[in-house]
Amino acid sequence: MLSKAHPRYESLVLRDxxxxxxxxxxxxxxxxxxxxxxxxxxxxxxxxTTIPAKRAMYVTVALMILSKNPVISVNGNTxxxxxxxxxEFAKAVDAKIEINLFYRTDKRVDKLTQLYKDHGxxxxxxxxxxxxxxxxEIKNPRAxxxxxxxxxxxxxxxxxxxxxxAEILSKSGKNIITIDLNPLSRTSKMSDVSIVDNVVRxxxxxxxxxxxLKSQDKELLxxxxxxxxxxxxLEESLNSFKIKEDIQ
Amino acid sequence: MLSKAHPRYESLVLRDxxxxxxxxxxxxxxxxxxxxxxxxxxxxxxxxTTIPAKRAMYVTVALMILSKNPVISVNGNTxxxxxxxxxEFAKAVDAKIEINLFYRTDKRVDKLTQLYKDHGxxxxxxxxxxxxxxxxEIKNPRAxxxxxxxxxxxxxxxxxxxxxxAEILSKSGKNIITIDLNPLSRTSKMSDVSIVDNVVRxxxxxxxxxxxLKSQDKELLxxxxxxxxxxxxLEESLNSFKIKEDIQ
Numbered sequence: 499m500l501s502k503a504h505p506r507y508e509s510l511v512l513r514d515x516x517x518x519x520x521x522x523x524x525x526x527x528x529x530x531x532x533x534x535x536x537x538x539x540x541x542x543x544x545x546x547t548t549i550p551a552k553r554a555m556y557v558t559v560a561l562m563i564l565s566k567n568p569v570i571s572v573n574g575n576t577x578x579x580x581x582x583x584x585x586e587f588a589k590a591v592d593a594k595i596e597i598n599l600f601y602r603t604d605k606r607v608d609k610l611t612q613l614y615k616d617h618g619x620x621x622x623x624x625x626x627x628x629x630x631x632x633x634x635e636i637k638n639p640r641a642x643x644x645x646x647x648x649x650x651x652x653x654x655x656x657x658x659x660x661x662x663x664a665e666i667l668s669k670s671g672k673n674i675i676t677i678d679l680n681p682l683s684r685t686s687k688m689s690d691v692s693i694v695d696n697v698v699r700x701x702x703x704x705x706x707x708x709x710x711l712k713s714q715d716k717e718l719l720x721x722x723x724x725x726x727x728x729x730x731x732l733e734e735s736l737n738s739f740k741i742k743e744d745i746q
Numbered sequence: 747m748l749s750k751a752h753p754r755y756e757s758l759v760l761r762d763x764x765x766x767x768x769x770x771x772x773x774x775x776x777x778x779x780x781x782x783x784x785x786x787x788x789x790x791x792x793x794x795t796t797i798p799a800k801r802a803m804y805v806t807v808a809l810m811i812l813s814k815n816p817v818i819s820v821n822g823n824t825x826x827x828x829x830x831x832x833x834e835f836a837k838a839v840d841a842k843i844e845i846n847l848f849y850r851t852d853k854r855v856d857k858l859t860q861l862y863k864d865h866g867x868x869x870x871x872x873x874x875x876x877x878x879x880x881x882x883e884i885k886n887p888r889a890x891x892x893x894x895x896x897x898x899x900x901x902x903x904x905x906x907x908x909x910x911x912a913e914i915l916s917k918s919g920k921n922i923i924t925i926d927l928n929p930l931s932r933t934s935k936m937s938d939v940s941i942v943d944n945v946v947r948x949x950x951x952x953x954x955x956x957x958x959l960k961s962q963d964k965e966l967l968x969x970x971x972x973x974x975x976x977x978x979x980l981e982e983s984l985n986s987f988k989i990k991e992d993i994q
Contacts (some may be wrong), residue, residue: 527765534782
């Protein structure tokens with residue numbers, strides 16, 4: 499049993515969730531390694547949501563509210579860490595959820611589909627191979643997408659996305675939003691909006707602000723989006739890392 | 747198949763080694779997550795051995811040469827990443843190797859013992875429960891050590907060590923040397939010498955310099971050790987991280 503008094507309690511709870519999901523076959527082989535990279539960056543960030551991340555989240559929610567077909571792309575890691583929070587956010591901004599795996603196997607897709615059903619979300623996309631199309635007709639598993647989901651979406655939120663896939667998505671003309679703790683990653687650099695934060699903090703924060711933003715004038719939301727510069731915001735996120743603080 | 751042209755080829759080769767070792771049952775449940783944290787720090791370090799790390803390695807080799815009973819502590823991750831390099835280094839500085847697992851199970855100890863035998867090193871310590879003693883008589887698995895190895899050692903090299911265990915070791919009065927890519931970790935802070943580098947680069951570097959240092963006057967080696975300040979060196983290591991460079 500973990501003690502709540504442990505200085506790294508929250509981080510260890512997430513680690514346990516990932517280990518458990520791995521044992522249950524929900525994750526790709528190297529998904530735990532990816533989680534570890536995230537842990538390191540979150541550690542350097544002080545495991546807190548920064549102001550630049552919150553700025554990016556306001557823009558994200560505004561974009562999703564204004565979009566015709568916003569889609570949230572999920573994989574094993576995001577599901578293991580925040581399935582209920584994702585479902586709640588999707589409902590708050592009227593977005594679809596699509597299972598989109600970098601290393602797609604039928605077994606993992608089936609397990610994830612079942613998990614979303616068990617959590618009260620049977621309308622998950624991407625669980626059926628017949629529905630698969632290819633973005634910009636690139637015949638590459640990296641470009642696969644569900645026809646009524648990512649393929650026809652105008653805005654996609656892709657938390658914890660692989661760099662190769664992010665590159666294909668960024669060329670699609672859609673609005674690409676990522677949640678990635680590494681501000682230097684290809685995914686962060688290639689997205690239109692990059693939220694440098696942990697998904698378990700970011701998703702509930704966005705659900706919380708969605709109610710307010712939905713009630714605001716659309717011109718206000720458009721203004722937020724217009725004023726946002728992702729490169730500047732990424733630099734501000736980068737400045738939040740504590741790697742150069744003195745060793746005490 | 748990985749392409750050697752991939753910008754992150756070396757890192758991906760190591761990742762594959764860890765995934766393979768995990769499938770073979772050599773690693774603890776969360777060992778892949780620990781590897782991922784290391785990947786992130788190495789990435790921020792530019793995946794290069796820094797001058798401060800080399801300084802710490804000269805001191806390490808000097809310490810091991812001057813010690814009566816130097817021991818290298820190994821776990822699943824270090825073994826998976828650098829078993830042959832560790833054996834070679836142990837021979838170069840006349841050190842023992844001891845299997846010391848944070849999450850010790852008979853099965854993992856047996857598999858690792860067999861692996862060292864297969865790689866031409868049957869004299870591995872820590873593979874027999876009868877041999878186990880407790881440092882400072884602390885009756886805690888974190889304090890366990892082989893009687894003729896870590897328990898009676900004057901100098902211990904512990905690559906990739908857990909913070910709890912490092913704390914116990916640091917109170918033992920022995921010289922504690924670590925190899926840890928995180929300069930802010932408890933292990934790095936509590937060790938007498940902290941090498942902020944990837945084990946796969948550090949171990950061969952130390953083997954290479956051992957031949958030269960063994961031929962030098964012992965007073966020179968003592969001087970190197972006396973002049974070394976680990977806190978200053980850690981601060982210099984920290985300054986090598988590129989997290990605050992601009993995003994291009």
